[in-house]
Amino acid sequence: MMALFCGSAVLASCGRTTTTSGVLRVANDAGFGGAETMDPYDGNRTWPTINMVFDRLIGVDKDFSPISELALKWSSNDDLSEWTLALREGVKFHDGSDFNADDVVYSINRMIDPKFDSPVRAVLGVIKAVKAIDDYTVKLSLTTGEADLPSLLADYRALMTPVDSQATIGKTPIGTGPFKMETFDPEGTTVLVANENYFLGKPQLSKIEIITFADSQSAAQALSGDQVDLLLSIDGKSSSIFGDSAKFTLQTIPSGDWNAIDFRVDRKPFDDVRVRKALRIAADRQIITDTVLGVGGGVVACDTPVWTADPYRWDGPCAKDTEGAKALLAEAGYPDGIDIDIHTSDVEVHMVELVEAYQQQVKDAGIRVTIKMADASGFWDDVWMKESAFVDSWGQRPAAQVLNEVYRSTAAWNPTGQVDKALDAMLDDARSTLDLGQRKQKYAAIQEHLFENSGIFLPYHKTLTRVMSSKVRGINPIVIDAVRWEKISVS
Amino acid sequence: MKNLTRRALFTFGAFASLAVLSFLGIDALPGDGCTALHGRFATPAKIAECREEHRLNDSVVVRLGNWANDAVHGDLGYSIKRDDQVAQIVLPRIRNTAMLAVVAGLMAFPSAIVAGLLIGRYPQSRVGRIINTLGLVAMTLPEFVIATILWLVFSIWIPIFPGVTVVPSNATILELLPHIWMPALTLAAVVFAHSMRTMKAGVTTVKLMPFVESARLRGTGERVTLLRHILPAALPPVVNTIAVDAAWLLTGTFVTEAVFNYRGLGRLAIDAISDRDTAVILPIVLFGLGVYLTMSLIADMLVRLLDPRLRQRS
Numbered sequence: 001m002m003a004l005f006c007g008s009a010v011l012a013s014c015g016r017t018t019t020t021s022g023v024l025r026v027a028n029d030a031g032f033g034g035a036e037t038m039d040p041y042d043g044n045r046t047w048p049t050i051n052m053v054f055d056r057l058i059g060v061d062k063d064f065s066p067i068s069e070l071a072l073k074w075s076s077n078d079d080l081s082e083w084t085l086a087l088r089e090g091v092k093f094h095d096g097s098d099f100n101a102d103d104v105v106y107s108i109n110r111m112i113d114p115k116f117d118s119p120v121r122a123v124l125g126v127i128k129a130v131k132a133i134d135d136y137t138v139k140l141s142l143t144t145g146e147a148d149l150p151s152l153l154a155d156y157r158a159l160m161t162p163v164d165s166q167a168t169i170g171k172t173p174i175g176t177g178p179f180k181m182e183t184f185d186p187e188g189t190t191v192l193v194a195n196e197n198y199f200l201g202k203p204q205l206s207k208i209e210i211i212t213f214a215d216s217q218s219a220a221q222a223l224s225g226d227q228v229d230l231l232l233s234i235d236g237k238s239s240s241i242f243g244d245s246a247k248f249t250l251q252t253i254p255s256g257d258w259n260a261i262d263f264r265v266d267r268k269p270f271d272d273v274r275v276r277k278a279l280r281i282a283a284d285r286q287i288i289t290d291t292v293l294g295v296g297g298g299v300v301a302c303d304t305p306v307w308t309a310d311p312y313r314w315d316g317p318c319a320k321d322t323e324g325a326k327a328l329l330a331e332a333g334y335p336d337g338i339d340i341d342i343h344t345s346d347v348e349v350h351m352v353e354l355v356e357a358y359q360q361q362v363k364d365a366g367i368r369v370t371i372k373m374a375d376a377s378g379f380w381d382d383v384w385m386k387e388s389a390f391v392d393s394w395g396q397r398p399a400a401q402v403l404n405e406v407y408r409s410t411a412a413w414n415p416t417g418q419v420d421k422a423l424d425a426m427l428d429d430a431r432s433t434l435d436l437g438q439r440k441q442k443y444a445a446i447q448e449h450l451f452e453n454s455g456i457f458l459p460y461h462k463t464l465t466r467v468m469s470s471k472v473r474g475i476n477p478i479v480i481d482a483v484r485w486e487k488i489s490v491s
Numbered sequence: 492m493k494n495l496t497r498r499a500l501f502t503f504g505a506f507a508s509l510a511v512l513s514f515l516g517i518d519a520l521p522g523d524g525c526t527a528l529h530g531r532f533a534t535p536a537k538i539a540e541c542r543e544e545h546r547l548n549d550s551v552v553v554r555l556g557n558w559a560n561d562a563v564h565g566d567l568g569y570s571i572k573r574d575d576q577v578a579q580i581v582l583p584r585i586r587n588t589a590m591l592a593v594v595a596g597l598m599a600f601p602s603a604i605v606a607g608l609l610i611g612r613y614p615q616s617r618v619g620r621i622i623n624t625l626g627l628v629a630m631t632l633p634e635f636v637i638a639t640i641l642w643l644v645f646s647i648w649i650p651i652f653p654g655v656t657v658v659p660s661n662a663t664i665l666e667l668l669p670h671i672w673m674p675a676l677t678l679a680a681v682v683f684a685h686s687m688r689t690m691k692a693g694v695t696t697v698k699l700m701p702f703v704e705s706a707r708l709r710g711t712g713e714r715v716t717l718l719r720h721i722l723p724a725a726l727p728p729v730v731n732t733i734a735v736d737a738a739w740l741l742t743g744t745f746v747t748e749a750v751f752n753y754r755g756l757g758r759l760a761i762d763a764i765s766d767r768d769t770a771v772i773l774p775i776v777l778f779g780l781g782v783y784l785t786m787s788l789i790a791d792m793l794v795r796l797l798d799p800r801l802r803q804r805s
Contacts, residue, residue, distance in 0.1 A: 188659025
């Protein structure tokens with residue numbers, strides 16, 4: 001038996017992979033199980049590959065301020081409802097054709113097409129019409145004034161695609177970006193090669209390989225065995241494997257991802273604002289954050305979906321107040337406390353731990369939580385937005401987007417069913433305010449209003465952990481949306 | 492002839508009923524290919540359009556009939572979730588799983604027969620006892636434990652094998668070969684003890700039988716006794732054990748595949764079920780049935796060859 005094993009070992013060592021300089025190997029999860037597409041407006045868009053192949057009109061800088069990508073300049077009319085963008089000239093798509101205003105009109109029309117119903121519509125649905133003024137100028141007409149349109153256009157999916165590409169873009173994408181698609185294989189290895197003529201400078205890497213791992217543990221094995229160079233995110237608890245080795249660089253990145261417990265305000269007992277406030281102040285958010293995400297794994301939020309690096313962030317206070325919660329419950333007619341069911345599922349990480357930690361935190365205030373487990377496969381269809389109380393999970397979005405997408409009375413995904421005309425008016429007012437200082441005050445007032453009224457208990461924003469080989473240079477510790485892929489190198 | 496006809500009919504019946512059962516089973520699960528495709532972004536309009544496009548509104552009988560008709564004409568159909576021809580998805584995975592099974596089988600079975608023969612013949616040998624114990628330990632450990640130990644030893648401490656598979660499912664055999672040894676070793680370690688112990692038990696019984704003694708009394712050498720007399724008589728039960736283990740190597744390797752990111756059938760099968768991707772599930776299920784039927788047929792034939800009594804009777 002041993003002879004056989006050794007024989008194979010000799011053979012195998014011949015084929016062992018070694019690092020080639022100038023090639024970045026990225027581990028990718030199999031998030032959509034083979035349904036991945038390169039169409040950036042599709043729900044199954046594969047990320048961050050789309051950001052290597054395509055560009056936005058407007059990008060984000062390290063401090064999340066809007067910077068030029070395919071648009072050079074932008075300006076609005078006085079009430080912020082019409083925006084004019086001047087496009088960069090001389091930019092070519094990977095097939096050699098020119099990028100111009102027609103492509104912008106085509107791309108934005110697909111993003112906002114109600115029939116196609118792209119997830120990007122939730123961000124840019126405020127755009128009513130897009131028109132080419134000349135070859136390198138476009139005008140966007142909005143349904144309302146929106147001061148933060150540039151930040152919304154910097155969404156990682158608001159990418160520019162060539163005219164009439166809908167049928168082919170999913171598997172054979174043509175973009176203007178720093179890398180060109182060579183092989184698209186979402187369940188295997190996707191290969192991208194450098195676009196030598198990239199308008200922001202020739203990429204440092206010659207190639208990017210995106211290797212899919214169905215299991216996060218095997219992706220971590222691949223990094224320790226020098227088979228990949230970059231894990232975009234790793235469970236905070238397994239990051240310790242890589243922490244004390246000079247071979248790896250660990251980055252912790254504040255992000256805008258959040259979990260929440262949503263209470264339907266159109267049902268008893270959550271229709272009473274006092275009950276909602278009690279549910280909110282009965283818990284110590286720092287303990288919940290540390291328990292669910294690990295110490296350092298997240299930043300406390302006082303029910304605001306606006307994340308820490310967003311200029312409109314409001315920080316509280318929201319300390320635990322058991323006596324206050326008891327008093328509010330008694331006032332609302334529950335002097336002996338209250339029994340509630342909260343539905344959850346292991347459809348995503350942290351969703352079960354959150355409700356377990358919450359259950360422990362609020363019992364002192366007489367809030368008795370029963371945890372109802374739902375099957376992962378039917379959670380988003382049958383439980384989310386349907387039960388009276390359930391756990392929720394959202395990705396990072398700019399303030400103007402997340403507030404309108406989740407909290408506005410008429411939003412398709414308003415998960416608590418809350419109709420709050422006062423809030424809607426505040427949202428309209430804030431987004432159409434020209435002065436930044438005033439806008440900040442108005443957005444802060446909105447978040448404080450949510451803390452007093454909304455049905456969403458939102459205890460934290462997550463901190464992501466990224467691990468890479470220390471040979472990789474040029475990736476700043478910022479969210480991946482702001483990474484400049486052309487500047488990355490492997491020494 | 493009558494036997495052959497009966498066997499053919501049984502085989503066809505087994506395939507047909509398994510296909511029907513799988514089809515109905517997947518249909519009975521909540522959700523369908525379109526809800527799996529759109530996931531959280533599903534809207535009633537999108538689902539309706541998708542169902543229309545993929546003809547999911549037809550009754551299950553009509554869909555089953557269409558599938559069977561296409562399959563008979565060599566068309567395995569289309570995967571909604573993966574937006575690709577099923578043959579393109581499944582065939583490379585079948586090849587990879589078959590390659591892994593062949594390598595693991597070559598590592599495990601010949602060595603198990605030799606080891607079982609020697610341990611059975613010389614039960615007092617110290618080396619034999621050690622191999623026997625190691626085999627038993629490997630058999631009882633979960634696969635992911637063996638896999639992790641092998642990975643740690645052969646990929647991190649003594650880096651001679653690549654730790655996980657990083658080539659796509661349709662890579663050439665040469666590209667895939669370096670990645671095959673560790674999953675194959677894991678699987679070989681799991682199945683080795685089964686056939687080794689069956690062999691050992693057979694030899695222990697056979698070596699005391701009168702015909703072995705008579706061979707010895709005729710002055711036959713020890714080596715010839717072992718190879719000509721004991722081995723053939725002890726093999727038939729081992730052949731059956733190997734057949735079952737070989738079938739498992741082709742169908743039950745999900746855990747090992749997941750640990751090493753090896754792109755075989757196991758992961759695909761599990762994904763396809765949660766995707767309600769009937770067109771992908773059916774060829775996998777039918778392949779599994781084919782494997783078990785083929786293995787039992789081969790085992791029957793081999794046992795017949797090995798055992799002269801069975802040959803004379805038929």
